[in-house]
Amino acid sequence: MTQPSKTPASAAVNVPDERGYYGEFGGRFVPETLVPALDELEQAYRAALNDPAFMARFADLQTTYTGRPTPLTHARRLSEHLGGAQIYLKREDLAHTGAHKINNALGQALLAQRMGKKRIVAETGAGQHGVASATACALLGLECHVYMGSVDMARQRPNVFRMKLLGAEVIPVESGSKTLKDAINEAIRDWVTNVRTTYYLLGSALGPHPYPLMVRDFQSVIGIEARQQMLDQAGRLPDTCIACVGGGSNAIGLFHAFRGDDQVDLIGVEAGGHGVNSGEHAARFADPERGRPGVLHGTRSFVLQDADGQIMNTHSVSAGLDYASVGPEHAYLRQMERAFYTLATDDEALAAFKLLCELEGIIPALESSHAVAEVIKRAPTMPKDAIILVNLSGRGDKDLDTVMQVFGDQQ
Amino acid sequence: MTDSTIITGLTAVDQMFAAARAQDRAAFMPYYPVGYPDYDASLAAIMAMAEAGVDGFEIGIPFSDPLADGPVIQVATQKALENGITVRRCLDAVRELRGRGLRQPMLLMGYLNPLLAYGLEKLVSDAQSAGADGFIIPDLPPEEAASFEALCAQASLALIFFLAPTSSPDRIALVGQRARGFIYLVSVTGVTGARAALPPDLPDFIARVRAQTDQPLVVGFGISQPEQARAMDGLTDGFIVGSALVKAGAAGTDAVRDLVARLRGVL
Numbered sequence: 001m002t003q004p005s006k007t008p009a010s011a012a013v014n015v016p017d018e019r020g021y022y023g024e025f026g027g028r029f030v031p032e033t034l035v036p037a038l039d040e041l042e043q044a045y046r047a048a049l050n051d052p053a054f055m056a057r058f059a060d061l062q063t064t065y066t067g068r069p070t071p072l073t074h075a076r077r078l079s080e081h082l083g084g085a086q087i088y089l090k091r092e093d094l095a096h097t098g099a100h101k102i103n104n105a106l107g108q109a110l111l112a113q114r115m116g117k118k119r120i121v122a123e124t125g126a127g128q129h130g131v132a133s134a135t136a137c138a139l140l141g142l143e144c145h146v147y148m149g150s151v152d153m154a155r156q157r158p159n160v161f162r163m164k165l166l167g168a169e170v171i172p173v174e175s176g177s178k179t180l181k182d183a184i185n186e187a188i189r190d191w192v193t194n195v196r197t198t199y200y201l202l203g204s205a206l207g208p209h210p211y212p213l214m215v216r217d218f219q220s221v222i223g224i225e226a227r228q229q230m231l232d233q234a235g236r237l238p239d240t241c242i243a244c245v246g247g248g249s250n251a252i253g254l255f256h257a258f259r260g261d262d263q264v265d266l267i268g269v270e271a272g273g274h275g276v277n278s279g280e281h282a283a284r285f286a287d288p289e290r291g292r293p294g295v296l297h298g299t300r301s302f303v304l305q306d307a308d309g310q311i312m313n314t315h316s317v318s319a320g321l322d323y324a325s326v327g328p329e330h331a332y333l334r335q336m337e338r339a340f341y342t343l344a345t346d347d348e349a350l351a352a353f354k355l356l357c358e359l360e361g362i363i364p365a366l367e368s369s370h371a372v373a374e375v376i377k378r379a380p381t382m383p384k385d386a387i388i389l390v391n392l393s394g395r396g397d398k399d400l401d402t403v404m405q406v407f408g409d410q411q
Numbered sequence: 412m413t414d415s416t417i418i419t420g421l422t423a424v425d426q427m428f429a430a431a432r433a434q435d436r437a438a439f440m441p442y443y444p445v446g447y448p449d450y451d452a453s454l455a456a457i458m459a460m461a462e463a464g465v466d467g468f469e470i471g472i473p474f475s476d477p478l479a480d481g482p483v484i485q486v487a488t489q490k491a492l493e494n495g496i497t498v499r500r501c502l503d504a505v506r507e508l509r510g511r512g513l514r515q516p517m518l519l520m521g522y523l524n525p526l527l528a529y530g531l532e533k534l535v536s537d538a539q540s541a542g543a544d545g546f547i548i549p550d551l552p553p554e555e556a557a558s559f560e561a562l563c564a565q566a567s568l569a570l571i572f573f574l575a576p577t578s579s580p581d582r583i584a585l586v587g588q589r590a591r592g593f594i595y596l597v598s599v600t601g602v603t604g605a606r607a608a609l610p611p612d613l614p615d616f617i618a619r620v621r622a623q624t625d626q627p628l629v630v631g632f633g634i635s636q637p638e639q640a641r642a643m644d645g646l647t648d649g650f651i652v653g654s655a656l657v658k659a660g661a662a663g664t665d666a667v668r669d670l671v672a673r674l675r676g677v678l
Contacts, residue, residue, distance in 0.1 A: 032549075036577045176476065192602060196577070309525035310524075
């Protein structure tokens with residue numbers, strides 16, 4: 001495993017450009033019907049950013065509703081067990097609804113309200129974004145429809161029930177691989193049909209411009225808080241930041257505040273599934289044969305595809321990382337060598353899940369367990385005074401069915 | 412242009428509209444995907460339509476994630492993928508149809524990613540030599556199209572842009588300036604598929620576009636019945652029927668021929 005070579009921070013700072021490009025990635029590859037809607041969204045978003053009342057309302061909800069700032073926890077027993085770097089956990093699992101997804105969902109739901117759109121559609125993979133969207137809509141009195149692949153509904157049943165309790169309609173998606181990719185297709189089809197009345201609340205840092213920018217901005221609170229908390233608690237910045245990368249919203253949210261800190265390594269962890277050679281994974285950057293630049297869901301980025309450009313089915317034990325593409329800014333940060341991407345297999349993530357439960361009393365989401373798996377590999381190779389900051393993007397209650405199936409006999 | 416007797420590319424598209432206009436009717440341009448219900452049956456369906464007197468074709472290239480399409484075309488193109496249809500196979504189909512004597516313009520319609528995987532430069536050159544006349548790419552709006560547009564222009568192939576009921580006057584002006592061949596007007600906000608009735612604001616939408624451009628206007632999405640086809644006459648330069656024909660294609664070539672005859676008969 002090689003360390004990323006350092007690129008001057010300034011190179012990775014000023015993205016996207018006015019057309020929504022991060023270097024050669026990003027853009028707006030959508031049917032014509034949606035182009036005016038994206039123009040309207042971009043204008044409304046910029047206006048909201050300049051509206052002190054909007055920003056004050058958002059900040060207020062973050063503290064009084066979401067529970068921000070989320071804590072930074074020094075994982076002392078895990079650090080000791082691994083025998084190397086000191087490990088700090090950014091506790092997005094303690095945000096309301098149990099994951100970082102609420103940061104973006106609240107921001108966009110407020111924006112939808114400001115735009116006068118009363119009907120919200122969203123997609124969800126693991127269900128965390130669906131729950132966050134349903135929550136934000138309940139709070140703001142908006143109508144919420146969540147598209148979810150039927151495979152994901154089966155493996156994330158508690159979240160399906162939570163969304164329904166929160167008043168959302170959950171619409172099963174039976175097309176394609178019946179996972180996140182197909183849920184996004186259906187959400188876009190709904191949006192294109194009801195575009196005049198409907199706001200599409202996209203849950204990750206992907207899709208057509210301005211979504212990757214907007215989602216990054218709403219999630220950047222993670223890194224802003226964590227950076228200050230590191231300075232407060234450890235007296236310095238971490239050596240390494242680690243986050244799991246599905247679409248990549250929790251990772252970009254963590255990385256963004258550190259983009260100018262050249263001495264801080266940024267590490268994204270993709271879902272290795274059953275291993276890259278098995279073909280059953282969601283490691284867009286790690287599979288040179290299938291992972292190539294392409295266009296999916298309105299943006300140009302790395303896409304898992306066959307030789308004919310058809311999108312591949314993906315596999316991960318964690319529904320939230322089970323996606324064939326990745327946010328365009330990650331493709332850019334990787335190309336600029338400002339961030340480095342690796343993977344954790346299902347087995348590695350499950351082992352990390354168990355270790356964090358036992359040593360720190362924290363049940364992590366299977367998505368976040370991929371980031372912890374990288375910590376397990378990396379921390380022992382680092383000195384005891386080194387610091388790893390890992391984004392614990394969500395809690396694992398939603399994954400208990402899956403984990404019970406895997407560990408059932410052993411418990 | 413390969414020789415003096417076979418007119419290709421943009422010129423063929425222009426002549427198609429001129430011929431329909433001379434007969435004082437709208438051009439009828441069916442959509443049909445290669446490989447549904449299988450490769451041979453799709454070519455038979457397209458030949459049957461050609462013989463029944465349609466004016467031009469959108470030849471569908473399947474994609475795993477067709478986000479502008481409704482259920483009928485989703486299912487059909489999924490089946491086509493299962494039948495092993497690739498971009499290369501679609502180009503084979505065009506070449507084969509030309510070999511069987513099909514003379515109408517054929518525009519390849521597909522989503523961007525398989526075309527990128529094929530290679531855009533190679534695609535334009537291979538499409539031209541196969542006998543295709545241009546491209547329709549729903550997820551390639553003008554803002555993202557500059558390089559492909561240049562390749563098509565060099566080869567005198569059409570690259571068709573869309574306008575939608577949501578398009579602003581600025582966008583109508585932009586697409587009006589950039590369009591070569593025709594402009595594809597999406598009749599409704601939504602995905603492809605038959606609708607019981609066309610939207611009441613369609614004539615107004617067409618008039619808004621007509622006021623800003625002389626390009627031929629072709630209406631698609633939702634048209635499936637003879638009454639709807641008849642309504643297009645006088646309103647627009649052409650119209651597209653897709654899902655209804657694909658549905659007929661499942662029942663066989665005769666069903667396709669019958670539907671085309673009924674749609675063509677009212678013009």
